[in-house]
Amino acid sequence: MRERAPKLVITFRSTTDAMMMEKKCPEGTGRLIPVPREISRGCGLAWAAEPDQEEYLLGIMRENDIPWLEKKIIEFYDF
Amino acid sequence: MIQVNAIGDACPLPVIKVRKALEQMTSGELEVLVDNDVAVQNIERFAKSRNCAFSYEGGDGTYTIRIVKPDDSAAEDTHAQEDVVREYSSRAAKNVVAIASDKMGRGDDVLGDILMKSFFFTLTQLDDLPHTLLLYNAGAKLSIHGSPVLKDLVALGEAGVRIMTCGTCLNHFGIADQLAIGEITNMYDIVDQLRTATHIIRP
Structure with missing residues (x-):
């Protein structure tokens, strides 16, 4: 039985920023996903992670000068 | 004569009912009631794949199908039969x-x-x-x-x-x-x- 769980979703101004996020984040700290419909109808990539990793991820973005656009908690089938 | 009522049944149920009824018959006539033209066509293909005679009458939501299973149906093409049923069944969602x-x-x-x-x-x-x-x-x-x-x-x-x-x-x-x-x-x-x-x- 698949279950939904809340995840933190962070969006970016460009796919380049999203791809940089994937490069800078260690394994186990999230993954690239398509921007969910709840946030945007447009194309784009977002970073999805466990909600309790927010501060850690914000630190990575500050250190690497990766600007983020929006943060939101959204439920997904667990991944 | 055996009768099967498939009025109100969605595809592929009419074909499955016909298959089960024919499996229980050694030979003879089967009467099937359906309410749509697609079911008539599906049952016709299925019956012919089993070497059975097929005819029907009616229209406007009520069709009476007659299928005659021959004595020598042991020689039927069981592969064709299974293919037809599987084809209809799989249409549910695959x-x-x-x-x-x-x-x-x-x-x-x-x-x-x-x-x-x-x-x-x-x-x-x-x-x-x-x-x-x-x-x-x-x-x-x-x-x-x-x-x-x-x-x-x-x-x-x-x-x-x-x-x-x-x-x-x-x-x-x-x-x-x-x-x-x-x-x-x-x-x-x-x-x-x-x-x-x-x-x-x-x-």
Whole structure:
């Protein structure tokens, strides 16, 4: 039985920023996903992670000068 | 004479009812009531695949079908019968995802990798998961250890999606010993899966 769980979703101004996020984040700290419909109808990539990793991820973005656009908690089938 | 009432039954139930009734008869006449033209056509194909005589009368929502099963029906083509029933049954929902490459689209390979990862993630988020996932040509590289989409494939497999990777393709790339999820398949099964699919999704 698949279950939904809340995840933190962070969006970016460009796919380049999203791809940089994937490069800078260690394994186990999230993954690239398509921007969910709840946030945007447009194309784009977002970073999805466990909600309790927010501060850690914000630190990575500050250190690497990766600007983020929006943060939101959204439920997904667990991944 | 045996009677089957399939009024109000959605496809493929009328064909299944007819099959069960005919299986219980050694020979003789079967009368079937249905309420739509599609059911009449489906039952006609099925009856003829079993060498039975077929006729019907009626219209406007009420059809009476007469099927006569001959004495020598032991010689019927059981393969054809099973194919017809399986074909109707599978129409309920059998979405097959055919992955022919390890990248999604052409133009930029880095982007193609990212799009493919996004595609697999989105598959895992569907409420109605596909029935089968076929991986062939460079798509076979996605079901091996170290694949960037392996975690999603495992999730899909655990949720009941059948994952089938082309054995010829695994051999071609020298990665047959690295398969991490699902089963190895051949062209006969690939064609059969595509042939019986309700929809084929190809990224």
